[in-house]
Amino acid sequence: MSQLQDAVFRALADPTRRGLFERLCRQGDTTVVGLLADAGVSQPVVSKHLKILKAAGLVHDRHEGRYTYYSARREALGTLVDWTTEMAGFWQDRFDDLDDLLKRMDQ
Amino acid sequence: MSQLQDAVFRALADPTRRGLFERLCRQGDTTVVGLLADAGVSQPVVSKHLKILKAAGLVHDRHEGRYTYYSARREALGTLVDWTTEMAGFWQDRFDDLDDLLKRMDQ
DNA sequence: ATGACGTATACCCAATTGGCTATACGTTTG
């Protein structure tokens, strides 16, 4: 159905990509070289994965001189939570204020 | 990292598979033919997808005569929720009792 | 201005994936 939903699920399906997103969630604002360290793949591959994550709205990039700083857009996880919630079909109320919460989280 | 986590994310990455899981979440206990209707793919393909969902623990099958009834194992979504929760790094407490909740949900 | 650096793109390749048809296998029904 949802175009965005599909992009998010697809983006997170790859372990390397999930790894990158995880690191960005933990440490936020990191350059490509910074991520390259534990990525286990080459720099072009990292850039490519970041591009996919960005397309899914999971990541944001900020250019500063010759550096590009990437950061996790955690609100994008709302898509995941929404879907999971719908599937579970319960405890909707528990998540009702999630969006606001996530918005507050992203500065 | 987690073998199971990877299987779950991978399984849900495909729209057809998500569609099958969604239907099982909504209507539970359905035969392959039952799912075949709106799947948009051939019967063997449905079976193959169900196999993948099963391997990821997202689905359970019960054999009855020549029929196989599939049902969603919603507890498997816990993997998704756990990961999302960890990534968000907040509102852990909101989900603390999720496992129990999900266990109660599954009959 | 030149060279090093950080990042992205282009291109290539092997592996995986998602679909199909044909078919096998068990179960039910006539």
Place this chain on the structure above:
DNA sequence: CAAACGTATAGCCAATTGGGTATACGTCAT
């Protein structure tokens, strides 16, 4: 028991994917 049915497997193929190297492009330092 034979035919129909429900499901799973086998084998095939095109498309996608994830990785690599080479390279282009901008920025910073010398």
